[in-house]
Every structure is written in C-alpha cells, then in structure tokens.
Amino acid sequence: MKTARIVVLAIAGVAGLAATYLASIGEQKPVAVAPPVVQLPTAEVLVAKTDIGLGQAVKQEDLQWQRWPAETASTAFLRHDTNPDAMKDVIGSIARFPFIVGEPIREQKLVKANGSGFMAAILPSGMRAISTEISPETGAGGFILPGDRVDVIFSRREKNPDKVGADVVSTEVLLSNVRVLAIDQAPKEKDGSNSLVGKTVTLELKPEQAETLARARQGGVVTLALRSIVDVNEKPDETSNSDHAPKRGESIRVVRYGVPSSQTTQK
Known part of the structure; x- marks a missing residue:
C-alpha cells in the first residue's frame, strides 16, 4: 500500500508540473514581428573609383557604377538608367578639377x-593663357600656387624732371583678381607643398588683359600680389583703367613679405 501510494503521488506531481508549464506557455505574449524594411528606390551613378587629379586623362579603371538613393542622385550626375553609355563617353576626357574616390562624375x-594639349583643354572659352617671368621677390616668395588668385602690379622707374639724378618709381595695379593656371609647367601643387618657387607663371586672362600685360612687360617690372581665397568669387577688374585702380599721384598700400608700406605713384 505504501509503494502504490508513493507512485500515485509521484504521478500526480508530474501531472501538476506539466499543467503548470502548459499554463505558463499559454500566458506568454506573442513575439513581436519586426516590420519589413522598406527598400528605397536606387539608381546607379558613375563615380570615381580612384582619385583623379587635375589635368589627368580619365581611364576606364578610374570609374565605376555605384548605387545611390534615387532621391539624392542629382540630375547633374551621370546615371545608368538615363545614360547607359556614360562611362564610355567619359573615358579619355581631361579633368578640369580633381575628383576624390567615390565622388560622382x-x-x-x-x-x-x-x-589638344592640357592647357588648351582646361582653358575656358574666350580666355587666354599668357606667361610672364617671376622670381621669389615678384612672386610672393613662392607661396603662389596654381589655382590661386593674384593682382598684377606694374612698376617702372623714370627720370625725375625736377631733380637731376633722382628717379621716380611709379606703381599701379595693372590687373586685379586673375587666376594662376600654372607655375613653370606645373598646373598643380606638388606633393601637397605649400610653396612652389618657379621662374614663369601662366595666368588666365581675357584678350585685352593679355595685351595689357604684354605691353607692361616691355616697360617695367611685373609683380604678383597673392589674394585671399575668399576673393575667388569676386568679379575681376578688366585692366588698370577701372575705377578701382590707383591714379598717378595717389598713395597705394604695398605688402612685401608681410610688411605693409605706402608708396606714391608718379604725378
């Protein structure tokens, strides 16, 4: 009797545990199912696979198609859905500006x-490339780099008619806010250098500005004054005949090696 009672109690205990377990399963909350991820529409955009430097000819291995969200794919980008032959059309072109890896073409x-040669290829329509001699003294100590903006200052020494043996130096801003295309034959800075000492500078000028500079080179000294990078969008002056150019007899401020000084042009 005692053994039978123990068996009955054991069976009852196991049944109770099973009932408790089944009841707890029934009371569990259903597992929340994550909503499906919404797939945004994409478009294949032609991008730079490697860095493309200024003046570099674009090769096939420099390009690749990359998926972009369609909403952010600007109409200025080359898209495969609207121009499937874009890669073929771009190969062989010259980079007027550098590209970095992943940048849309x-x-x-x-x-x-x-x-055409590189310089003729990057020169904007209607502009001319003209070179003039420079030195560390007339080229801002070598701190002028391709792509910078400069003022061209013209200086000449003349005899003073009022005083025998004394010369008068006249100075004027010949051209204002013009772009430097190259120093010697370097259209870009070398190895990230912040200075580039050369003997020749090539400037981007309009035809009439080129004539003005060519005449000035025959009659005096041409000096380049480096402008701030914030002046890149400032409208350049045509020649020294503009209202902003100093007139003879006026005092102008000249900065040489960071030291400002005043000079008076010839009356």
Whole structure:
C-alpha cells in the first residue's frame, strides 16, 4: 500500500508540473514581428573609383557604377538608367578639377581634349593663357600656387624732371583678381607643398588683359600680389583703367613679405 501510494503521488506531481508549464506557455505574449524594411528606390551613378587629379586623362579603371538613393542622385550626375553609355563617353576626357574616390562624375568638371594639349583643354572659352617671368621677390616668395588668385602690379622707374639724378618709381595695379593656371609647367601643387618657387607663371586672362600685360612687360617690372581665397568669387577688374585702380599721384598700400608700406605713384 505504501509503494502504490508513493507512485500515485509521484504521478500526480508530474501531472501538476506539466499543467503548470502548459499554463505558463499559454500566458506568454506573442513575439513581436519586426516590420519589413522598406527598400528605397536606387539608381546607379558613375563615380570615381580612384582619385583623379587635375589635368589627368580619365581611364576606364578610374570609374565605376555605384548605387545611390534615387532621391539624392542629382540630375547633374551621370546615371545608368538615363545614360547607359556614360562611362564610355567619359573615358579619355581631361579633368578640369580633381575628383576624390567615390565622388560622382559630373561633365562640368571634365573637358574633351580632342587632340589638344592640357592647357588648351582646361582653358575656358574666350580666355587666354599668357606667361610672364617671376622670381621669389615678384612672386610672393613662392607661396603662389596654381589655382590661386593674384593682382598684377606694374612698376617702372623714370627720370625725375625736377631733380637731376633722382628717379621716380611709379606703381599701379595693372590687373586685379586673375587666376594662376600654372607655375613653370606645373598646373598643380606638388606633393601637397605649400610653396612652389618657379621662374614663369601662366595666368588666365581675357584678350585685352593679355595685351595689357604684354605691353607692361616691355616697360617695367611685373609683380604678383597673392589674394585671399575668399576673393575667388569676386568679379575681376578688366585692366588698370577701372575705377578701382590707383591714379598717378595717389598713395597705394604695398605688402612685401608681410610688411605693409605706402608708396606714391608718379604725378
């Protein structure tokens, strides 16, 4: 009797535990199912696979198609759905501006060379490239780099008619806010250097500005004054005949090696 009673109690205990377990399962809350991820529409955009430097010819290995959210794919980008032959069309173009890895390719930053040299390819329509001699003294100590903006200052020494043996130095801003295309034959800074000492500078000028500079080179000394980078969007003056150019007899402020001084032009 005692053994049978123990068996009955054991069976009852196991049944109770099973009932408790089943009851706890029934009371559990259902597991929340995560909502499906919404797939945003994408578009394949032509981007730079490697860094593309200024003046570099674009090769096939420099390019790749990359998926972008369609909403952020600007119409200025080259998209596969609207221009499937864009990669083929871009190959062989010259980079007017550098590209970094992953940057979308834009036609505005490229130019078709069509057999022309690099400088002719990057020169904007209607502009001229003209070179003039420089030295550390006339080129801001070598701190002028391709892409910078400069003022061209013209100086000449003349005899003073009022005083025998004394010369008068006249100075004027010949051209204002013009772009430097190259120093010697370097269209870009070398190895990230912050200075580039050369003997020749090539400037981007309008035809009439080029004539003005060519005449000035025959009659005096041409000096370049480096402008601030914030002046890049400032409208450049045409020649020294503008209202902003100093007139003879006026005092102008000249900065040499960071030291300002005043000079008076010839009356």
